[in-house]
Amino acid sequence: MAQQKFPGDHQNHVHTKLDFNRLHAHIKPVYERLSHADLMQRCLGHKTQNANESLHNSIWSKCNKSQCHPHDRVEFSMLSGIAEFNFGPTALSHVENEVYEIAPGPSTNRLRSARSRKRLEKSKDAAKGKEKARKAKRTEAINRREADTSRDYGDTGYGAGQY
Secondary structure (H helix, E strand, O other): HHHHHHOOHHHOOOOOOOOOOHHHHHHHHHHHHHHHHHHHHHOOOOOOHHHHHHHHHHOOOOOOOOOOOOHHHHHHHHHHHHHHHHHHOOOHHHHHHHHHOOOOHHHHHHHHHHHHHHHHHHHOOOOOOOHHHHHHHHHHHHHHHHHHHEEEEEEOOOOOOOO
C-alpha cells in the first residue's frame, strides 16, 4: 500500500505467465521425494511436526509475528530461539557474548540457570511418569469437586446456556 494506493489485480500486473508444463517438471521430483514411503514412515508419530512447532514457539515468543520488526531483531530472535531450544536457556548467554558482544548481568545468568534447572526437572518427571500421575490426580480432584457441587446444588451452577 505504498503511496496510499492499493495494488491492482494480480493477473494484469504479472509480466511472465506461469508455464505449468515447465513448472510441473520442477515440482514433481520434490513432491515425489516428500511423499516417499520412508519419509512418510518417519512422520507417522507426528514427532517432527511437534518438534518444529515447539521450535517455532520458542522463536516467535521472542519476536511476535503480528508486528513488524527490524531484520536484526528477527535474526536475534531466531538465533536465541534455536540456541534455547537445542541447549536450554543458559545457551542464550553464549549467543549474546559471541554473536552480539553483549555481556549478560549476574541476575540474567541466575534466572537462566533456574529456568534450565526447572526445565530439566520437568523433563525428568515426565520421563518417570510422575507428571502423568500428578495430572491424573488433579483431574480426579476436579471431577470430585464438580460431582460434590452438582450433588449439593443440583443443576443451578454457572455454565453456558443455563439461564
